[in-house]
Amino acid sequence: xxxxxxxxxxxxxxxxxxxxIKVKIVEALLAxxxxxxxxRAEAEAFVARDLSFAISHTYGGNSSCVELDLGxxxxxxxxxxxxxxxxxxxxxxxxxxxTPCTFHVFMSHLHWDHIMGFPFFPHAYIAGNRIxxxxxxxxxEETFRKQHAAPCFPVDFSRLSAKIEFVxxxxxxxxxxxxxxxxPKLQQHSGDSYGYRFERGGKxxxxxxxxxxxxxxxxxxxxxxxxxxxxxLVIFDAMYSLADTVSVKEDWGHSSNVVGVELCQxxxxxxxxxxxxxxxxxxxxxxxxLRETLRLEEITRSGHALRISSAYDGLEITx
Numbered sequence: 548x549x550x551x552x553x554x555x556x557x558x559x560x561x562x563x564x565x566x567x568i569k570v571k572i573v574e575a576l577l578a579x580x581x582x583x584x585x586x587r588a589e590a591e592a593f594v595a596r597d598l599s600f601a602i603s604h605t606y607g608g609n610s611s612c613v614e615l616d617l618g619x620x621x622x623x624x625x626x627x628x629x630x631x632x633x634x635x636x637x638x639x640x641x642x643x644x645x646t647p648c649t650f651h652v653f654m655s656h657l658h659w660d661h662i663m664g665f666p667f668f669p670h671a672y673i674a675g676n677r678i679x680x681x682x683x684x685x686x687x688e689e690t691f692r693k694q695h696a697a698p699c700f701p702v703d704f705s706r707l708s709a710k711i712e713f714v715x716x717x718x719x720x721x722x723x724x725x726x727x728x729x730x731p732k733l734q735q736h737s738g739d740s741y742g743y744r745f746e747r748g749g750k751x752x753x754x755x756x757x758x759x760x761x762x763x764x765x766x767x768x769x770x771x772x773x774x775x776x777x778x779x780l781v782i783f784d785a786m787y788s789l790a791d792t793v794s795v796k797e798d799w800g801h802s803s804n805v806v807g808v809e810l811c812q813x814x815x816x817x818x819x820x821x822x823x824x825x826x827x828x829x830x831x832x833x834x835x836x837l838r839e840t841l842r843l844e845e846i847t848r849s850g851h852a853l854r855i856s857s858a859y860d861g862l863e864i865t866x
Contacts, residue, residue, distance in 0.1 A: 548750055549616040549865045550780060554609030554630020555858040557757075557786045557823035558660050561608040567829060574602045601834035606824060607860025609633065610660040611756060613782060615727070615745060621649040623725050625743065625754045625782075627680075630860065631664035639669055647675035651725035654682035655756050656740040657690045665691065666700050676709035681716050681724060683731050683741045688713040716741075732774050734758035735767070744774055750866050751778040753816075756823045758784055760806050768810070775814035779866040782858070783807040785821040785836070804840040811853055812844075818854040820864065833857060 554560070575598060584590045594603045612630030615623040622638070624631065638648060648670060655661060670676045680687065691713075695704035716722065718733040718741060728746040733739060735758055742755035753775055761767060775781050785804040804821055811819045821840065824833055837857040844853050856864070 548745075548747060548752060549618075549863060550752060550782075551614040551616060551634075552612075552630070552822075552858045552860060552862040553614060553634040554612035554626075554628040554664070555606065555822055555824055555860055555862075556608055556610050556628075556660075556826055557784070558610075558826050560610045560629045560660075560663075561826045563605055563608070571602050571830075574598075578602070599834065601830040604859070605830050606833045606857065608826075609860050610663065611655070611823065612664060613754060615752065617726050617747065619726060621651060621725060623727065624650060624652045626655055626661045626756070627652060627663075627665040627668065628661050629664040629667070632667045632669075633860075635667075635669045644669075644673055645675075647677070649677045650679070652678065652680045653729065653731075653743050653754070654680060654684070654687060655742070655754070656736060656738060657682075657684055657687060658738065658757070661757075662691065662694060666695060666702065671707045671709045671711070672702075674708040677712070678709050679712045679714060679725075681714045681729075683716050683718050683733070684739065685715075687715075730774075732770075735761070742774065744778070751780075752866060753778045753781045755781060756784040758802060760802050760810065762806070771810055772814045775810060775816055778814065778816045780818045780820060780864060781807075781811055781814075781816045782820050782822045783811070784823040785840075786823045786825050804836055805843060808840060808844050808847065808853065808855070812847065812849070812851065815851055816853060818856070818864070818866070820862075821855070821857045824858070 578598060579593060584593055609630035610628030611626040612628045612634060613625040614634060617623060671678060692704040694700060695702060716731050718731050721728055721730040730744040731741045734742050740757040742753060742758060745752045784802045785807050787803050807819055840855050844855055
């Protein structure tokens with residue numbers, strides 16, 4: 548499987564401000580001071596070699612949308628945040644509007660940041676396309692229809708040209724859909740959220756966002772460890788700091804990088820990807836959290852090395 552991240556922010560989409568861009572330019576110019584960069588190729592090499600990711604790139608601002616590329620003609624997505632719009636535009640650019648496509652979408656939950664991209668998903672408006680939306684919530688179809696209803700959106704759900712289906716899943720029950728063995732798991736979040744364990748050809752990807760983990764709940768922790776067990780990749784909600792999760796933002800339904808490391812170490816996960824970034828965090832802050840997490844893994848490691856990365860719009864991970 549190849550995992551592509553199209554949207555990695557939590558709660559709401561964000562964008563770089565003029566001040567953010569100015570800071571990046573100033574930092575880049577200071578780093579380039581005294582260097583004799585005469586050609587575009589030399590400048591590009593300097594950027595690639597000598598600038599940090601937080602200066603030369605951005606983690607992006609679209610809300611949750613992750614693609615699981617199985618190398619087939621059908622598409623598999625997790626969540627329909629604003630990241631589904633660039634995903635759809637990319638498919639259109641490669642396939643064109645006249646090629647019928649099938650999309651399988653596994654929904655973690657129905658909060659706005661995870662569904663708000665669907666009205667701007669171009670394939671929903673093209674006849675011949677098929678969109679299958681899977682989820683454990685009883686009101687999943689009603690929620691999507693309401694989002695399109697007046698006064699929220701000018702195009703009613705009934706006017707969408709694609710064939711749209713809804714499939715109800717049951718937490719804890721392993722089923723086979725879209726060429727994957729899929730197991731949903733109920734998570735601690737307002738209105739309920741569900742993680743997904745995807746298995747195919749001996750490889751395991753876990754998508755676990757919008758989930759709070761209570762450190763004093765041993766039974767729940769054991770369940771999560773079993774759910775993560777031996778996964779090749781865990782995409783994990785690390786929105787808050789540990790201090791936030793046990794103080795002012797307790798019961799807000801999100802987790803931290805520290806908890807992610809602990810759970811993945813116990814579960815012997817190969818790769819932890821920090822996800823659902825706090826919208827007030829700029830690129831420098833997200834990079835700082837990643838550095839802290841890498842250091843934490845290093846000093847708490849007990850034989851098993853855990854690879855850690857931080858999701859950004861455009862990141863690809865092959866498992």
